[in-house]
Amino acid sequence: xxxxxxxxxxxxxxxxxxxxxxxxxxxGYFAAYPITPATEISEHIASRFPQLGRRFVQxxxxxxxxxxxxxxxxxxxxxxxxxxxxxxxxMLENIGLAVMTEVPCVIVNVMRGGPxxxxxxxxxxxxxxxxxxxxxGDVEIIALAPQSVQECFDLTVHAFNxxxxxxxxxxxxxDANIGHMFEKLEIPAxxxxxxxxxxxxxxxxxxxxxxxxxxxxxxxxxxxxxxxRFYSTGLTHNEMGYPDMSVETQDKxxxxxCDKIRRNKKKINMTEETMTEDCDVLVVTYGxxxxxxxxxxxxxxxxxxxxxxxxxxxLWPFPDWKIEELADNVKGxxxxxxxxxxxxxxxxxxxxxxxxxxxxxxxxxxxxxxxxLERIRRLAK
Amino acid sequence: MTEQIDYYLEDYLRMDRLPHIWxxxxxxxxxxxxxxxxLYELEYDLDKIVTVSGIGCAGRASGYVNTDAFHTTHGRALxxxxxxxxxxxxxxxxxxxxxxxxxxxxxNHLIHAARRNINMLVICSNNFNYGMTGAQYGPxxxxxxRTPTSPYGNIENPFNLVSLVSSAGATMxxxxxxxxxxxxxxxxxxxxxxxxxxxxxxxxxxxTGYGRLNKMSPIDMMRDxxxxxxxxxxxxxxxxxxxxxxxxxxxFVDIEKPTYADVLDQLTRRSTE
Amino acid sequence: xxxxxxxxxxxxxSLCKGCGYCxxxxxxxxxxxxxxxxxxxxxxxxxxxxxxxxxxxxxxMLCPDFAITMExxxxx
Numbered sequence: 001x002x003x004x005x006x007x008x009x010x011x012x013x014x015x016x017x018x019x020x021x022x023x024x025x026x027x028g029y030f031a032a033y034p035i036t037p038a039t040e041i042s043e044h045i046a047s048r049f050p051q052l053g054r055r056f057v058q059x060x061x062x063x064x065x066x067x068x069x070x071x072x073x074x075x076x077x078x079x080x081x082x083x084x085x086x087x088x089x090x091m092l093e094n095i096g097l098a099v100m101t102e103v104p105c106v107i108v109n110v111m112r113g114g115p116x117x118x119x120x121x122x123x124x125x126x127x128x129x130x131x132x133x134x135x136x137g138d139v140e141i142i143a144l145a146p147q148s149v150q151e152c153f154d155l156t157v158h159a160f161n162x163x164x165x166x167x168x169x170x171x172x173x174x175d176a177n178i179g180h181m182f183e184k185l186e187i188p189a190x191x192x193x194x195x196x197x198x199x200x201x202x203x204x205x206x207x208x209x210x211x212x213x214x215x216x217x218x219x220x221x222x223x224x225x226x227x228x229r230f231y232s233t234g235l236t237h238n239e240m241g242y243p244d245m246s247v248e249t250q251d252k253x254x255x256x257x258c259d260k261i262r263r264n265k266k267k268i269n270m271t272e273e274t275m276t277e278d279c280d281v282l283v284v285t286y287g288x289x290x291x292x293x294x295x296x297x298x299x300x301x302x303x304x305x306x307x308x309x310x311x312x313x314x315l316w317p318f319p320d321w322k323i324e325e326l327a328d329n330v331k332g333x334x335x336x337x338x339x340x341x342x343x344x345x346x347x348x349x350x351x352x353x354x355x356x357x358x359x360x361x362x363x364x365x366x367x368x369x370x371x372x373l374e375r376i377r378r379l380a381k
Numbered sequence: 382m383t384e385q386i387d388y389y390l391e392d393y394l395r396m397d398r399l400p401h402i403w404x405x406x407x408x409x410x411x412x413x414x415x416x417x418x419x420l421y422e423l424e425y426d427l428d429k430i431v432t433v434s435g436i437g438c439a440g441r442a443s444g445y446v447n448t449d450a451f452h453t454t455h456g457r458a459l460x461x462x463x464x465x466x467x468x469x470x471x472x473x474x475x476x477x478x479x480x481x482x483x484x485x486x487x488x489n490h491l492i493h494a495a496r497r498n499i500n501m502l503v504i505c506s507n508n509f510n511y512g513m514t515g516a517q518y519g520p521x522x523x524x525x526x527r528t529p530t531s532p533y534g535n536i537e538n539p540f541n542l543v544s545l546v547s548s549a550g551a552t553m554x555x556x557x558x559x560x561x562x563x564x565x566x567x568x569x570x571x572x573x574x575x576x577x578x579x580x581x582x583x584x585x586x587x588x589t590g591y592g593r594l595n596k597m598s599p600i601d602m603m604r605d606x607x608x609x610x611x612x613x614x615x616x617x618x619x620x621x622x623x624x625x626x627x628x629x630x631x632x633f634v635d636i637e638k639p640t641y642a643d644v645l646d647q648l649t650r651r652s653t654e
Numbered sequence: 655x656x657x658x659x660x661x662x663x664x665x666x667x668s669l670c671k672g673c674g675y676c677x678x679x680x681x682x683x684x685x686x687x688x689x690x691x692x693x694x695x696x697x698x699x700x701x702x703x704x705x706x707x708x709x710x711x712x713x714x715m716l717c718p719d720f721a722i723t724m725e726x727x728x729x730x
Contacts, residue, residue: 029468050652055467055645060493064460067453067490071433071464074451075472079464097454224449224465225472227428231395231444233452242398243444386666388723399669400719405696406673410718418715560679562715588673600678 004052005190014152014178015040015082017185018108021156022080023048024193027106029072029079031057031065033087036120037176038110041082062087066094070103074232076223078160082108084176085127086117088134095169096135097234099257102211102219104163104170104198106156111175113363122364123176125287126339131171132316138254140261142268143171143316145287149183155313161196162268166260167218173315175338177288177365205229211253212239217260265317272311273326275301279308281379282326283334284347286312289366293336296372305380315343320350327351332379334359336367355379393417393427393447401445403438406599408559408585412506413442415562416477419569420448431474433462435482437513438587439506442477456487459494462501463641470642473500473573480507481519484540488520495549495578500640502572502579507542508587516590523624527594542582543633544617552577554617554634558584560606561630568632577640584610584628662725663707663714665699669721672696676713676722682706685713 005024010016019041022030030049032042042058049056055072059065062083069079083091088109098105111127113119131143142162144155156172163170201208201220210230213219222228235243236250261268274297276282281300285293290311300307310326312319327333333351335344336359344358357375361367386396394417403409420427427448434443436455443450453461462474476483483491483505494501510528511517518528518535521542525534547554553575557565565583572579586592586602597605612631620629639647663684670692677685677699684707688700701707713722 029464031464047652050645050648053649057463057467059460060489063457064463064490064493067457067460068464068467070453071451071461072468073464075431075465075469077468079468093454094457101451224431224451225428225469229427229447229449231450231452233444234454235452386668388666388720390720394720400671403718405671405718406675407718410720411716414715414718414720559718560716562712566715599673599675603675603679 005187005193007187007189010185010187011182012149012185013040013180013182014146014149014174015110015180016044017149017152018082018156018172018174019044019048020187021153022106022160023052024153024187024190025157025160026078026195027054027080027160028077029055029069030081031059031068031072032081032083033059033062033065035062035084035087037112037179038082038084038087038108040179041108041110062090063094066091066107069105070094070098073103073105074224076225078104078164080106080108082110084110084112084120085114085130088127088130092134096137096139098169099135099139099141100234101232102167102221102257104167106159106163106170106172108156108172108174110179111173119363121176123178123288124338125173125175125289126342128173128315128339129342131173138258140258141171141316142166142168142261142314143173144313145173145315146178147287147290147311149178149181149185152178153185153187157193161194164196164198165218166264167198167221168261173287175288201228209239210241211237213256217256217263261317266321268314268317269319269322270313271319271322272313274309274311276308276310276326278306280306280331281334281376282308282310282330283336283372283376284310284312284323285336286315286343289336289338292366292369293372295369296376299369299373300376300380305376307376307380318346320346323347323350327354330354332357334372334375334379336361336372338362338366390417390421393421395445395447398445402441404589406586406588407438408508408583409439409442409506411559411562412477412504412565412583412585413445415566416475416504416569417446419566419573422566423570423573425573429471429473431462431465431472433458433465433474433476435478435487437479437482437511439477439479440482456482456485457490458482459487459490459503463494463497463499466499466501467642467645470500473502475573476501476503478505479512480505480509480521480542481511484542484545485520491546492549495546495551495580497641498550498552498578498638500576500578500642502569503581504569505542505580505582506585507582508585508591510587510591512587512590516587516594523622525624528591529594539622541618541621543620546580547617547634550578551580551634552636552638553579555580555632556582556584556620556630558606558610558630559586560603561610577638584630663701663704664723664725665701666721666723667692667698669719670696670698671719672698673718674699675716675718679716680713681710682708
C-alpha cells in the first residue's frame with residue numbers, strides 16, 4: 001500500500017483506522033512509546049510513514065513523545081501521539097504546555113482498565129476525567145469518543161481539524177475494545193475529506209505579536225523557521241509572548257485560553273440522537289458503550305417503552321445544554337459507562353432534578369443491552 | 382530606562398528584555414553572550430535557529446535571543462528540540478539549559494538524543510546546584526559541598542557529564558568555563574556548524590546560591606575557574622570534577638556519524654524500494 | 655567574520671549589575687570601582703586608564719550583563 005489515502009473499503013481494526021485517519025488529515029510527524037492497547041497505531045504508522053516521507057520517532061518515553069510532537073507542530077507539521085492511560089499520566093505536564101503555548105496536536109488515548117497498570121489488554125472508559133482535568137491549572141480541552149472503527153478514522157481527521165482551528169491539543173478517547181475490534185472501514189476519496197489548517201499571520205515579521213488574538217480568540221500561528229523569530233513560553237505571557245507575572249496578564253490569558261473553547265462549545269460539540277423526540281427515558285452514553293445502549297433502546301421500544309439515546313461524540317466541551325433540554329421531558333436518565341462513576345456526574349449536574357440511574361461497568365466489556373434495558377424499564381414505570 | 386542602549390549585538394538580542402533576570406556575576410550571561418557572539422561572527426542565518434530551553438535560571442536564556450525560541454517544561458528541552466530537528470531539517474535547534482534540567486529530570490532524554498545523533502547543539506550550564514529554587518544539591522554537586530538540602534555536606538556522587546554524553550554517542554563533546562570565554566565561543570561556533578549531536582558543558586558560577594553558601598564571592602569563583610581548570614587532551618572518563626583537584630577542560634570528542642535526519646531519509650528510500 | 659568592535663571601551667550603565675569582573679580581569683587594569691550608582695543602586699565601575707586599553711575585548715566577552723561595548727575611537 002503506497003497511496004497516501006487508500007480510498008475504498010477495508011476490514012480492519014480501530015487502531016489501524018486511527019492511523020489512517022492521521023495520514024489522511026495530513027499528519028507529518030508521529031511520536032509514541034509502545035503501550036498496549038495503542039501500539040498498533042505506532043506499528044501501522046511505522047510501516048506507512050517512511051513511504052510517504054513523513055516522520056515517525058519511537059521515543060524513550062511518553063513524556064518525550066508528546067514534547068517532540070509539540071516541537072514538530074511548532075515547526076509547521078501536523079503531529080500526533082498515541083498511548084493509553086499510564087502514558088497520558090506521563091504526558092499531562094506537556095499537554096498543559098501545549099494548551100498554554102497554543103500548539104495544535106492530537107493525542108490518542110486507547111483507554112484500558114486502571115488505576116495504575118490495571119488491565120492493559122482490556123477496555124475501559126475511566127480516563128475521561130483525567131483527560132478533562134489532568135493538566136494543572138485552568139485548562140479547557142477538546143475530546144472526541146469514537147464508537148466504531150469507521151469513527152476512529154473520521155474522528156481522528158476531525159480531531160486534527162479542531163486542533164488546527166482552535167490551536168489546542170485534542171484528545172481522541174478510543175478504548176481497547178474499539179482499538180482491537182475488526183469491522184468495515186470505508187475511506188472516502190481524498191477530495192471528500194475536509195481538512196482545516198491553522199490560521200497564518202498576515203503581517204510582516206516585525207509587526208507579529210505571537211499571542212495577539214482577534215475576536216476569534218485564536219491568534220494566527222507562525223512556525224519556527226518562517227522568519228518571525230517569536231518567543232514562546234509556558235510562563236504566563238503577554239501578547240508578545242514575553243513572560244509577564246502581573247495579575248492582569250494572567251487573568252487575560254487564562255480567560256482567553258478557556259473562552260476560545262467555552263464560547264465555541266456549541267460549534268465544537270457533536271452528539272447523535274436516536275428516538276429522543278418522544279422519549280420517556282433517555283440514555284446518555286458515549287464510545288463503545290453506545291453500541292450496547294443502542295440495542296437496549298431498540299429492545300425497550302419493542303416492549304413499548306419510549307426510550308431514546310443521546311450519544312456524545314464530543315465529551316469535552318460537555319454538552320450540558322443539550323442534555324438539560326432533552327431531560328426536561330423525561331422520567332429519568334440512564335448513564336452506562338465503563339468506569340465507576342465519571343461522566344455521570346456531569347450528566348447529574350446538567351439534569352437536576354430528573355433522576356439519574358448510573359450503570360458502572362468495570363473490566364473489559366461495556367454493560368450488556370440487557371443490563372441497560374433493565375434500568376430503562378425501572379425508570380419507565 | 383533613560384539611557385539609550387547602543388549595543389553591537391542588538392540584532393541578535395531582544396534588547397527590550399534587558400537587563401536579564403540573572404544575578405550579578407552569574408555565568409549564564411557570559412554563556413548567552415558567547416552564544417550570540419558566535420552567531421554574530423559566523424553571520425549565522427537567525428531564521429534557521431531555534432533556541433530551546435528547559436526550566437530554571439538557564440531556561441530563561443531562550444527569551445533573550447532574537448531567534449525563534451521556545452521555553453519548554455522542566456527537563457524536556459531535548460525532546461522538543463528533537464521534534465523540531467526531525468520535522469524541519471533546515472533548522473538547527475540550540476538547547477541552552479542547566480545541569481539539573483538536562484541531567485537529573487531530563488537525563489534520559491539527553492542520553493537518547495545523543496544515541497540517535499539528533500542534529501542539535503546542547504550548551505549545558507553546569508553551576509553544580511539548582512540555582513532557581515535556592516541552591517539545592519543536584520546530580521553534578523561535588524561530594525561534601527553544603528547546600529540547603531545537604532546541610533551536612535553532599536553524600537552523593539556527581540556525574541561526569543562529558544563522559545556520560547561521550548558514551549551515549551555524541552559526535553562533539555567539549556568542556557569549557559565562563560572564564561575561558563574565547564575558547565567557549567569558538568567551541569559554540571564549531572557546534573553550530575557541526576552536523577550532529579554536539580554537547581558543550583560550561584562550568585559557571587552560581588554566585589548567590591552555591592557560591593554564597595560555600596563562602597565564595599563571584600570573583601573568587603571566577604578565579605577558581607581560571608586557576609584550577611587546565612586544558613588537556615584526556616579520555617572523558619578521566620575528566621572528573623573533584624573539589625581541590627585540577628579540572629580538565631577542552632575538547633573530548635569530535636567525530637562524524639550520520640545524523641538521525643540522514644537515516645530517516647535512508648529509511649524512506651528503503652521503504653519505497 | 656567580524657572582529658569585536660575596535661577601540662574605545664564604553665560602559666552601558668543601566669545594564670551593569672556590579673559583579674566587578676571587568677575590574678578584576680582586565681589585563682591592563684583599565685577599570686576601577688567608582689562611587690557612582692546607577693538607577694538600580696549598583697556601584698558602577700569606571701574607566702580610569704582608558705589609554706592603556708589594548709582592545710582585547712575580554713571585558714566585553716566576560717561582562718555577564720551586556721553592559722560593556724566598544725566604539726570606534728574618533729581619534730584614529
